Amino acid sequence: MLAFLPYICRRFYARKVAETVAHDERPHYKTTKSQQYFLHISFSNFIKMEDRTALNRQLAQMLKGGVIMDVTTPEQARIAEAAGACAVMALERIPADIRAAGGVSRMSDPKMIKGIQEAVSIPVMAKCRIGHFAEAQILEAIEIDYIDESEVLSPADDVYHIDKRQFKVPFVCGAKDLGEALRRISEGATMIRTKGEPGTGDVVQAVRHMRMMQSEIRRITSLNADELYEAAKQLRVPFELVQYVHDNGRLPVVNFAAGGVATPADAALMMQLGAEGVFVGSGIFKSGNPEKRAQAIVKAVTNYNNPKILAELSEDLGEAMVGINESEIQLLMAERGK
Amino acid sequence: MKIAILALQGAFAEHEEVLRALGAETFLIRNRADWDIEKDALVIPGGESTAMTRIMRDLELWEPISEALNQGLPVFGTCAGLIMLDDAHLSTMNITAQRNAYGRQLGSFYTEDEFCGIGKVPMTFIRAPYIERVGEGVEVLATVDGKVVAARQQHQLVCAFHPELTPEDTRIHRYFLDMIQGK
Numbered sequence: 097m098l099a100f101l102p103y104i105c106r107r108f109y110a111r112k113v114a115e116t117v118a119h120d121e122r123p124h125y126k127t128t129k130s131q132q133y134f135l136h137i138s139f140s141n142f143i144k145m146e147d148r149t150a151l152n153r154q155l156a157q158m159l160k161g162g163v164i165m166d167v168t169t170p171e172q173a174r175i176a177e178a179a180g181a182c183a184v185m186a187l188e189r190i191p192a193d194i195r196a197a198g199g200v201s202r203m204s205d206p207k208m209i210k211g212i213q214e215a216v217s218i219p220v221m222a223k224c225r226i227g228h229f230a231e232a233q234i235l236e237a238i239e240i241d242y243i244d245e246s247e248v249l250s251p252a253d254d255v256y257h258i259d260k261r262q263f264k265v266p267f268v269c270g271a272k273d274l275g276e277a278l279r280r281i282s283e284g285a286t287m288i289r290t291k292g293e294p295g296t297g298d299v300v301q302a303v304r305h306m307r308m309m310q311s312e313i314r315r316i317t318s319l320n321a322d323e324l325y326e327a328a329k330q331l332r333v334p335f336e337l338v339q340y341v342h343d344n345g346r347l348p349v350v351n352f353a354a355g356g357v358a359t360p361a362d363a364a365l366m367m368q369l370g371a372e373g374v375f376v377g378s379g380i381f382k383s384g385n386p387e388k389r390a391q392a393i394v395k396a397v398t399n400y401n402n403p404k405i406l407a408e409l410s411e412d413l414g415e416a417m418v419g420i421n422e423s424e425i426q427l428l429m430a431e432r433g434k
Numbered sequence: 435m436k437i438a439i440l441a442l443q444g445a446f447a448e449h450e451e452v453l454r455a456l457g458a459e460t461f462l463i464r465n466r467a468d469w470d471i472e473k474d475a476l477v478i479p480g481g482e483s484t485a486m487t488r489i490m491r492d493l494e495l496w497e498p499i500s501e502a503l504n505q506g507l508p509v510f511g512t513c514a515g516l517i518m519l520d521d522a523h524l525s526t527m528n529i530t531a532q533r534n535a536y537g538r539q540l541g542s543f544y545t546e547d548e549f550c551g552i553g554k555v556p557m558t559f560i561r562a563p564y565i566e567r568v569g570e571g572v573e574v575l576a577t578v579d580g581k582v583v584a585a586r587q588q589h590q591l592v593c594a595f596h597p598e599l600t601p602e603d604t605r606i607h608r609y610f611l612d613m614i615q616g617k
Contacts, residue, residue, distance in 0.1 A: 151542045158480050159442045180488035241539040
C-alpha cells in the first residue's frame, strides 16, 4: 500500500493544480512537498542534491517575466542592469560576432566573467560548451549563478551532455522540442530556453521551437494515462517527466525564449506564444541605441499583452541589428546537441 | 477582499495561486491603468529589485504606490518585495535591507524556523536579503541565525524568504489576510 503513496500524492497534487489553473492568466510552476518527493524517488540519489534542484528551479522562477541580456563588458552589464535586466549572460563575444568570426568558440575568460560579477548585483550567467563538464566546473568554482550549456559555443562532446546533477550551480539548456527539453531536464537542467538561431536577429526559429514545444505539451495532456508509456518511448525521455507534463500541462521548469529576439514586438510575440521570459543576445548591443532598446524590451515583456503600450515602446528605437535571414546562414547552431 | 499583485517581473503567479486558494480575489498590476482598479491590499513578489525599480519608475507607478502605502494600504513584500519597501527604495518601512546578503546562488538555502505567533514555518531563501537595520515602530517576526528575515510595521509585512514557494503551508499568507481585515 505504501508503494502507492507517491502516486496518490501526485494525483492529488495534479487535481489541485487543475482546480486553480483555470483562473490563471498564465501557466506557472511550483514546488510542493509531493513534487519534491516525486523528484526524490525518480532521480535523485542524494537528498542534498534534490534540495539544490528545488532551489535552482526556484531561482529560475524569480527570473520570470524578465529579460536576460548578453553582455561582453562590465560597462554593458551596468547598462543592462540599469535598463531593468533580471540577469546578464557574460560572454566574450555576442553570438553575432561568434558567427562572423567562425572557428572554435569556447567558455569565456573567468577574469572577464568576474569583472562582470563585480559590476552588477543581479544574477550573472555564463556559457560552457555542450558536454564540457570541466568548463562547467570552472564556472562553478567562480560561483556563477547559472550555467548555460550552450549550442552557441562549439560542442565539446557530440554524444553526451553534462551530467548536471553532479553540480550545485544551476543549468539552463536550449531545446527545439519537448523531447529535447525533457532530456535536458532529466540530466538536471533547472531551466529551459528555446534554441532559436543565435546571432541572426531572425526570430523564426525561436517561434518554431516554442510552437513545437507548446503543441507537443498540448498533445501529451490530451493522452490517456495508458498511452503515456509509449509517448515516453517516442520522446526518449523518462516516464515520470511525461506524466508531469500530462498532469500539469507544462514543463516542470521555467521555459524562456531565446535566439533572434531583436525588438519589443519580438519579445511580446514570444511571451504570447507561451515563453515565461526572454533572453536577448545580439539584439541589444548590436543595435543603434542599446540603452533605449534594452529598456523597451524589458517593458514589452511586462506588458506583452497590451498593444497600445507596445506601440509606444516601439517608437524611435533607432537602428535594429541588421540581422541575417535563416536561409542565408551556413551554420545552424540549433542542430547542435539533441 | 481584493488583492493587487505587482506583476512587473518575478514570481507573482505563485502569490496569486496561494491567495486564491485562501479565497481572496486577486488581480495583476502591469501598468498605470491597472493601478486604478480598487484594491484592499498590495503584494510585491520576489524577483529582481533593480528590474522592478526601473519598470515602476518608467511606467509611472512609483509615486502612486508610494502614496497609497503611506496612506495605509496594507502591503506584503517577499524577497525583492522586502527590498522595495526599505529606506533606500519606497521608504515606507523603517528598515534597511542588505541585498544578496547570503551571496550568490550557491548561498541559497531552505530551512524551517519560528515565525512569531505562527510557529515553525518553511523558509526558502533564493539569493535573499535580510534586514540589516530595524527602526522604530518595526516588529521583528522571525530571525534565522540571528539575522532578521521577517518584520511588520503596522499594515506592512515583509519576508526575506518565499512563503509562496511552499504553497502547502499557507499560514503566512493567512496572517497577511488577517492583518488586512484587522486594520
